[in-house]
Amino acid sequence: MDLSIVGSGYVGTTIAACFAEVGHDVVNVDIDEETVATLNGGDAPIHEPGLDDLVAEHAGDRLRATTDYAAVRDTDVTFLALPTPSEDDGHIDLSIMKAGARSLGETLAEKDGHHLVVTKSTVVPTTTEEVIAPILEAESGKTLGADLDVGMNPEFLREGSAVEDFLGPDKVVLGSETDAAAAALRDVFDPLVERADDPPVVETGVAEAEMIKYANNGFLAAKISLANDIANVCKEYDIDSEAVLSAIGLDHRIGSEFLGAGVGWGGSCFPKDVAAIIAAARDVGYDPAMLQAAVEVNDRQPVRLLGRLREHVDPDGARVAVLGLAFKPGTDDIRNSRAIPLVEALLDANADVVGYDPVATENFREEYPEIDYADSAGAALDGADAALVVTDWPEFAELDTEFDAMATPIVVDGRRIVTRRGGIVYESLV
Numbered sequence: 001m002d003l004s005i006v007g008s009g010y011v012g013t014t015i016a017a018c019f020a021e022v023g024h025d026v027v028n029v030d031i032d033e034e035t036v037a038t039l040n041g042g043d044a045p046i047h048e049p050g051l052d053d054l055v056a057e058h059a060g061d062r063l064r065a066t067t068d069y070a071a072v073r074d075t076d077v078t079f080l081a082l083p084t085p086s087e088d089d090g091h092i093d094l095s096i097m098k099a100g101a102r103s104l105g106e107t108l109a110e111k112d113g114h115h116l117v118v119t120k121s122t123v124v125p126t127t128t129e130e131v132i133a134p135i136l137e138a139e140s141g142k143t144l145g146a147d148l149d150v151g152m153n154p155e156f157l158r159e160g161s162a163v164e165d166f167l168g169p170d171k172v173v174l175g176s177e178t179d180a181a182a183a184a185l186r187d188v189f190d191p192l193v194e195r196a197d198d199p200p201v202v203e204t205g206v207a208e209a210e211m212i213k214y215a216n217n218g219f220l221a222a223k224i225s226l227a228n229d230i231a232n233v234c235k236e237y238d239i240d241s242e243a244v245l246s247a248i249g250l251d252h253r254i255g256s257e258f259l260g261a262g263v264g265w266g267g268s269c270f271p272k273d274v275a276a277i278i279a280a281a282r283d284v285g286y287d288p289a290m291l292q293a294a295v296e297v298n299d300r301q302p303v304r305l306l307g308r309l310r311e312h313v314d315p316d317g318a319r320v321a322v323l324g325l326a327f328k329p330g331t332d333d334i335r336n337s338r339a340i341p342l343v344e345a346l347l348d349a350n351a352d353v354v355g356y357d358p359v360a361t362e363n364f365r366e367e368y369p370e371i372d373y374a375d376s377a378g379a380a381l382d383g384a385d386a387a388l389v390v391t392d393w394p395e396f397a398e399l400d401t402e403f404d405a406m407a408t409p410i411v412v413d414g415r416r417i418v419t420r421r422g423g424i425v426y427e428s429l430v
């Protein structure tokens, strides 16, 4: 099939390359000329394992990119993979989605025949039908349910394993309201479902599909927060939280994943999505207490980590190495990284901060040019008065003699990943 993907970021590029991989002809539309040029040059515009290879293989053939929305007229289905950031009060900011829908609608005015527009972005319930569809209808002159349909296909990929997750999903959720939309969505996903050995395909309504995404992320974020709550209790009793959490994970009703206690959840999705569904729920008169508690526990974890640091060193004037700037291992994405509140608090406390990350340093430097950066963990530790471990990059587990170069070897581990104990002052958050 001929597919167009509007937005070529973490999701748009990944799904475009993967759809090309399963046999579709795909065009990416993005307003960023550099992104488009990078893709057309055969390179991925983001760091994501396996993506470079797919882009290199399909670019110029089944995968191409353009800044010109007119390209969507040659396709059957368009996915909107545009950002849906948070407003200051947590509500979803739909301005980019609306701008994309307007451009798409304008261009569809000149397309004969049926077109399906699928929301891939994470949007609060009713957005696709009540916000996106009316813009598309108004701009294109097409009629919803006749020559225009909308659908919703939430995305569950994780950064750092995006390609693997998209090509091997636990489930595929296809939200539609008409037979034509349901049939087109099935046609898009059939080759992927077949290749992935038939994962469950959930066919549902558009608003249900929108809500499934928030329920998924809200549940996972709350699961981590509950693990952190339990781990904090363990810490106060001097009980090994890892032993406790791994034991409860053996109960199949609980499951062992996303019980990783530590400095909490960050990233481009959990914080904004949990905030957005809380705000949307309040708009319709319901206060989601569990989700709110998940946020509160999460906000406390960096504060607790700094408390552990202060038990050993006064940050004022101290050189503090921050190990890990990405919001999780395997990505250069720093959006809502736990390193952000930590670095800001350290700067407020007048610490001399040196950051290190295997791949996210340049992104962090753009936001925080005022701190020092090292090109290895060892260099960051050299001469430091204390180290905070913030991201669970596997290389931090291997650190050993590097700690010997610290001025005072105080290691406060926010991810419980460092293995060395002898000859250092080791303090774990949980």
Ligand SMILES: NC(=O)c1ccc[n+]([C@@H]2O[C@H](COP(=O)([O-])OP(=O)(O)OC[C@H]3O[C@@H](n4cnc5c(N)ncnc54)[C@H](O)[C@@H]3O)[C@@H](O)[C@H]2O)c1
Pocket: 006, 007, 008, 009, 010, 011, 012, 029, 030, 031, 032, 035, 081, 082, 083, 084, 096, 099, 100, 103, 120, 121, 122, 123, 155, 156, 157, 158, 159, 268, 269
């Ligand atoms: N990042 C993830 O892991 C992930 C996973 C699942 C769902 N999501 C959801 O997917 C959506 C996209 O997220 P992302 O992380 O890929 O965003 P992103 O910021 O990485 O990429 C968005 C892209 O859209 C482009 N863009 C902006 N305005 C445009 C316009 N008017 N027309 C065309 N292109 C435009 C930008 O240049 C950018 O390349 C969000 O709703 C997010 O919540 C993200």
Ligand SMILES: O=c1ccn([C@@H]2O[C@H](COP(=O)(O)OP(=O)(O)O[C@H]3O[C@H](CO)[C@@H](O)[C@H](O)[C@H]3O)[C@@H](O)[C@H]2O)c(=O)[nH]1
Pocket: 122, 155, 156, 157, 158, 159, 160, 217, 220, 224, 257, 258, 259, 260, 261, 262, 263, 264, 265, 266, 267, 268, 269, 270, 273, 327, 328
């Ligand atoms: O046991 C765990 C697992 C994760 N995290 C943290 O949680 C955050 C999110 O991690 P992860 O879920 O692996 O990464 P994302 O790429 O943000 O993926 C989430 O957000 C995406 C965007 O909505 C969804 O598509 C994915 O299904 C969902 O897992 C990171 O800060 C992790 O460090 C923990 O603290 N403990």
